[in-house]
Amino acid sequence: xxxIAIFAMSFSAIGYAQQPKAYxxxxxxxxxxxxxxxxxxIVEKKTNAVANVTVIDQKxxxxxxxxxxxxxxxIGMVEPAxxxxxxxxxxxxxxxxxxxxxxxxxGIPQSxxxxxxxxxxxxxxxxxxxxxxxxxGASAIYGNGSVGGxxxxxxxxxxxxxxxxxxxTIGASAHESIKEDEGFGYDLKQQxxxxxxxxxxxxxxxxxxxGTAIDGEGLYISPRYGLGNIRSYNGMVKLGYKIDENSQIxxxxxxxxxxxxxxxxxxxxxxxxxxxxxxxxxxxxxEKPDGTYYAHNAYLKATSNNIFSNTDLEIVALTQHYKxxxxxxxxxxxxxxWRSTSGQATIIGEKYGIRAQLTSKFLLGKNIFAYLLYGAxxxxxxxxxxxxxxxxxxxxxxxxxxxxxxxxxxxxxxxWTLKAGARYDYINVSIxxxxxxxNRNTDPVTIVAGDNLYYKNLSPNVGLSYNQYKYFQPFVSYxxxxxxxxxxxxxxxATSADALxxxxxxxxxxxxNYEAGFYSQIGKYLDLSGSYFYTTSELGSELExxxxxxxxxxxxxxxxxxxxxxALDVHPTHWLTLGGSxxxxxxxxxxxxxNSFDTYMNSSSISPAKATIYANVKPTKNSFVRxxxxxxxxxxxxxxxxxxxxxxxxxGAIRSIDLFSLSAGYAFNKNLSLGLGIENLMDKxxxxxxxxxxxxxxxxxxGNGRYFNLSLTYRx
Numbered sequence: 001x002x003x004i005a006i007f008a009m010s011f012s013a014i015g016y017a018q019q020p021k022a023y024x025x026x027x028x029x030x031x032x033x034x035x036x037x038x039x040x041x042i043v044e045k046k047t048n049a050v051a052n053v054t055v056i057d058q059k060x061x062x063x064x065x066x067x068x069x070x071x072x073x074x075i076g077m078v079e080p081a082x083x084x085x086x087x088x089x090x091x092x093x094x095x096x097x098x099x100x101x102x103x104x105x106x107g108i109p110q111s112x113x114x115x116x117x118x119x120x121x122x123x124x125x126x127x128x129x130x131x132x133x134x135x136x137g138a139s140a141i142y143g144n145g146s147v148g149g150x151x152x153x154x155x156x157x158x159x160x161x162x163x164x165x166x167x168x169t170i171g172a173s174a175h176e177s178i179k180e181d182e183g184f185g186y187d188l189k190q191q192x193x194x195x196x197x198x199x200x201x202x203x204x205x206x207x208x209x210x211g212t213a214i215d216g217e218g219l220y221i222s223p224r225y226g227l228g229n230i231r232s233y234n235g236m237v238k239l240g241y242k243i244d245e246n247s248q249i250x251x252x253x254x255x256x257x258x259x260x261x262x263x264x265x266x267x268x269x270x271x272x273x274x275x276x277x278x279x280x281x282x283x284x285x286x287e288k289p290d291g292t293y294y295a296h297n298a299y300l301k302a303t304s305n306n307i308f309s310n311t312d313l314e315i316v317a318l319t320q321h322y323k324x325x326x327x328x329x330x331x332x333x334x335x336x337x338w339r340s341t342s343g344q345a346t347i348i349g350e351k352y353g354i355r356a357q358l359t360s361k362f363l364l365g366k367n368i369f370a371y372l373l374y375g376a377x378x379x380x381x382x383x384x385x386x387x388x389x390x391x392x393x394x395x396x397x398x399x400x401x402x403x404x405x406x407x408x409x410x411x412x413x414x415x416w417t418l419k420a421g422a423r424y425d426y427i428n429v430s431i432x433x434x435x436x437x438x439n440r441n442t443d444p445v446t447i448v449a450g451d452n453l454y455y456k457n458l459s460p461n462v463g464l465s466y467n468q469y470k471y472f473q474p475f476v477s478y479x480x481x482x483x484x485x486x487x488x489x490x491x492x493x494a495t496s497a498d499a500l501x502x503x504x505x506x507x508x509x510x511x512x513n514y515e516a517g518f519y520s521q522i523g524k525y526l527d528l529s530g531s532y533f534y535t536t537s538e539l540g541s542e543l544e545x546x547x548x549x550x551x552x553x554x555x556x557x558x559x560x561x562x563x564x565x566x567a568l569d570v571h572p573t574h575w576l577t578l579g580g581s582x583x584x585x586x587x588x589x590x591x592x593x594x595n596s597f598d599t600y601m602n603s604s605s606i607s608p609a610k611a612t613i614y615a616n617v618k619p620t621k622n623s624f625v626r627x628x629x630x631x632x633x634x635x636x637x638x639x640x641x642x643x644x645x646x647x648x649x650x651x652g653a654i655r656s657i658d659l660f661s662l663s664a665g666y667a668f669n670k671n672l673s674l675g676l677g678i679e680n681l682m683d684k685x686x687x688x689x690x691x692x693x694x695x696x697x698x699x700x701x702x703g704n705g706r707y708f709n710l711s712l713t714y715r716x
Contacts (some may be wrong), residue, residue, distance in 0.1 A: 035263030036642070039104075039133040039152040041141055041357065042373055042409060049135065050463030050475045052531040052565065054079050056132040063626055064697050065126050066663045066677025066709050067207070069173070070185070070227055072121040077630060080565050081136050081149075081579040083607040084632060087703045088225035088295040088688035089258070089291060092118040093690045097136060097150030097533065098561045098587050098606045099511060100483065100541065106155050108297050108318045109351060113145045114383040114397045114429070115488030117347045123295035124256050125234030127169070127189045127206045130154045137533060137567045138481030138513035140423045140459030143377060145513040147541065148482040155252060158238060159194050166192040171711035172682065175214040176683060181251060185211040187711075190708075198242040202261035206234040210280070212264065216705035220278035222266045224327055224698065225290060226279075227264040246305040253298040259291035269654070269697045275596045275687065276701045287328035288344055288388055295557075296321040311360040320351040339441050343387045355378035357405075373407040373421070375651040385488060387437075394488040395434040395450075397610075401427045407461075415468035417479075420461065427455040429487065438492050451500040455508050457482045470521040477515050482508040485541040491566055511537045530566035533585075535559075538614075540589055557589040560597050561606070580613040584633075600637060603693035609632035627681075632657040632689055654693030657686050657703075671716060677709040 033053050034313025035046040046053050056064075056078050068074045082101075082484030083094045095101070103110040103120040110120040136149040159165060161629040176531030187208035194201060213221040213228030220230060233256070240250040256378040265283060268561035269276030294653060299318040307313040315605035324347040331342045364370055379401040387396035395709060463477030485503075540559040563585020565649040572579045600606070610633070616626040638651035647653070667673040683706040691701050 002142060002178065003610070005234045006462060007667055009146045022321050025232065025444040037133045037135070038154070038409075039135045039150050039590060041586055042359070042407070043352050044372060044409070047467055047473050048409075048464045048465060050419050050477045050537065052081075052515065052517050053527070053535070054081075054134040054136070054567075056134075061126060061129060061131070062665075062675070063474065063624075064664045064677075066665075066675045066711065067427070067628070067661045067679050069126065069210075069676075069709065071124070071126050073227075074135075075121065075132065075151075077612070077628070079134055079304060079569065080583040080610060080612065082134075083246065083658055084610070084689050086225075087221070087227060087688045087701070089122055089227065089230075089260070089689075090118045090225045091121045091606050092116070093694075094121065094552070095605055095607070096134075096148035096151070097535070098136070098601065099535065099562070100485070101148040102139075102142055102144075102146035102150050102406070104150065104152045104295050105254070106299055107142070107152065107316060107355065107376060107380075108299060108320050108353075109142070109145065109379070110153075110295075110297075110320070112347070112381075112383050113484050113486065114349075114381060114399055115323070115347055115385055115394055117349065117383075118323050119292050119295075119322070122255055122256075122280065122292050123207070123320075123322060124153060124155075126235055127204045127231065128155055128204055128236045128254060130156045132420060136531075137184070137477070137515050138479050138511040138535060139461070140425070140457075140479075140481050141405070141407070141421075141461075143379065143401060143423070143425055144399075144427065144508075145483050147483045147509060147537070154206060154240065155236065155254065156191075156202055158195065158202045158240065161194060163196050164192065164194040166190070167715040169713040170708060171712055175706065175709070176706040177481065178670065199244075199396045200238075201239040202238040204234075204235070204236045206232070208232045214436040214705050215702040215703075216680065216683045218705070219275065219702070220264055221268070221526045222701040223264045223278045224266045224276070226262065226278070228260075229264070230258055230260045230291065232256070232258040234442060246307075247303065249300070251298070251300045251304045253296070254379060256295040256297075257292060259289045261289050261294065266698065267668045269700045271646070271695055271697050271700045272360075274700075276698060277438040280367060284330075284340070284342070284662055285345070286388075288325055290325045290648075291325045291327055293323040293346075294321070294589055297567075307358075309363070311358055314355075314357050314359075315443055318351070318353045318357045320353070321680075323348045333619070336439050337437075337439050338387065338391065338393075339443075342389070345385055345386050345502045346388060347383065349381070349383040351381050353377065362414075364410075367412065369411045373409075373663075374405065376402065377400050377402045383488060386493065392434055393437050394492045395432050397488060398430045399427055399484070400430075401425060402660070415467045417467065419463045420460060422460045425455070425457045425459070425482070427457075427484065429453040429455070429484070431491060431500055437492070446495065447497055447498055448599055449501055450499055451502075451504075452507050453487075453504060455506055459510075473519040475515075475517055475519075477513075479515075480510060481513070482510045483541060485509050505617040507539060509537055509539045509541045511535050519692070522648045525571050527569040528567070530564065532562075532564045534562040536561075555589070557591050559589045559601060561587040562602070577616040578614070580611065582609070582611045584609040588703060601652060603652070603689075604634060604650035607689065608635045608654055623665065625664040626662065628661045630657075630661070630664075635693075645696035647695050649696060652693045654689055654692045655687070657684075657689065659684060660685070671714055672716075673713050675709075675711040679707040679709075681706065 076085040085654040169189040189206045191204040236254040242248045264278030265281040267279045326345045356476045362370040381399040382394035403425040405423040435553035436446040459480040461479040465475035515533040521529040566583040587606040588597040611631040613629040634656040636653040664676045
């Protein structure tokens with residue numbers, strides 16, 4: 001700890017002692033009234049969104065990438081309503097306000113509701129991101145999957161520079177406890193961009209290698225889905241051409257790969273007693289490294305303003321392809337699967353879509369101005385889950401989704417904003433005939449007859465906000481979202497030839513979200529926001545462990561989730577910013593054996609209360625030091641299963657976690673800057689929230705110990 005304090009003081013001292021020409025190392029986040037979002041498909045101010053919205057801008061991204069280069073860790077630290085990362089590559093337990101969210105990259109869906117892939121936050125490198133917009137609460141504006149909200153990851157935009165510009169970043173990382181030189185990591189990021197006679201381009205690449213993950217006690221962390229020893233690649237190309245003042249075309253392609261090649265194997269682990277750790281050893285020759293083998297995202301977009309009277313047109317063609325490699329599973333005689341053999345599953349998917357929308361503007365009276373957004377989406381989504389050896393666990397499911405939509409936004413007397421709209425989704429899911437993958441070799445061969453499932457859903461929304469006074473800008477809203485939740489999990493459990501024929505409940509999970517909140521801006525000194533939310537669904541989407549098969553299944557019990565969140569930023573002086581956030585929510589369900597909502601939802605959906613506090617100090621205009629504190633609450637409400645003497649999965653006791661982190665930066669001049677990040681500043685020994693509530697020996701793993709990241713960036 002002593003050497004950290006010396007380093008931090010030295011960093012600050014450099015900022016005070018050197019007084020070259022001042023270069024602002026980070027542009028401050030814009031005030032609430034000026035923050036603009038696009039996640040609602042209408043470019044609008046954050047305060048007019050009639051929803052609780054978080055925008056993680058470029059400033060925050062740069063600061064937190066230094067602390068947590070992994071995107072799921074980063075967003076979990078910044079966004080109050082998102083569950084904390086499990087410190088693994090698996091995003092299964094990162095719900096938004098207790099429900100699944102739809103993750104988009106420039107409007108391209110990353111989530112996979114046909115068969116949950118749990119990598120929706122691991123398909124792009126943070127260095128390719130301009131900002132992240134999170135609209136909380138159920139929404140159907142992008143269709144299937146957004147019962148908890150929408151997260152739109154916006155890729156880097158082309159800077160308004162000359163013909164050629166760019167920047168190079170080199171970085172190094174290491175745990176304080178380093179054994180046998182396995183704790184070091186590195187990364188290299190390169191960007192080129194420019195504009196010439198209406199043409200614009202951005203070419204960006206990133207290469208990263210993490211070191212072996214080590215906890216606060218100096219033990220290697222279990223490599224199962226681990227973030228240690230990961231090699232990642234990201235490449236992005238964005239091209240644009242401005243045809244005239246009103247029309248332009250733009251294309252984007254992004255490639256991402258993240259694969260773990262660890263010299264460790266998982267060992268030990270006893271829930272509540274000792275952690276699952278990593279030890280040096282040899283893996284099974286049949287085992288493939290796990291991770292995201294590829295994620296391709298691309299779009300081609302054409303926009304034309306005033307294509308006819310006061311109407312703008314946007315047409316987007318999009319596609320996504322990915323392959324996930326899960327971990328290798330040894331045969332377990334107590335819970336056999338895959339014909340009583342070991343094996344390794346993959347999930348593969350591809351999407352092809354077109355989005356077409358028109359935005360018309362109307363002046364309906366002296367004090368009434370209206371936007372009308374209307375159009376249609378079409379999406380083909382294919383997802384399957386084969387094993388590495390070619391056996392099929394989930395056949396390739398294909399969903400054909402078409403949806404017209406209409407969204408109106410009316411400004412009344414300058415200060416009232418009324419939003420209302422609806423989307424009608426029609427989905428046809430085609431399931432081919434397939435041979436069910438038996439759990440035991442002695443089980444009979446079953447050829448499951450395919451089927452076509454049809455889903456129809458109308459999702460309305462309405463909201464009202466009032467923005468005359470910056471110190472209190474309230475809103476109320478109702479919105480509905482829907483999801484075909486993890487249909488593949490149901491399909492793969494088919495045990496008879498006619499298991500699918502008319503026997504699958506084709507009703508989607510429909511979530512109604514009610515919310516009341518406010519934004520407040522008092523001069524230049526204080527920004528405050530908060531909301532209370534209540535969501536309900538007649539069909540649930542919570543995963544539960546089937547005691548007979550020991551596999552996760554989808555619980556359809558009705559659910560209610562309710563809670564509140566607040567966020568505060570205070571700017572007492574130009575060199576100091578203080579702030580924090582707090583969220584607390586609860587979830588209840590109504591089992592088939594009860595007539596009331598008297599059963600708590602599992603912690604795999606409902607996270608403990610979470611609080612953050614930060615202090616950002618700018619010793620000079622060209623330096624900053626930010627200290628962050630994160631608290632995750634405790635929970636011990638579930639009883640052990642009397643039949644096994646253990647907690648059911650998702651119901652384990654959760655102890656509180658208190659973590660500090662630090663980020664700092666210094667700009668030597670307008671071209672050269674240095675960044676520092678320290679995760680787990682106090683080198684605390686702790687178990688992740690997910691490892692505690694899952695309550696399985698093989699997942700009872702700790703979080704990172706003290707971890708340093710240092711980077712140097714040169715712009716030209």
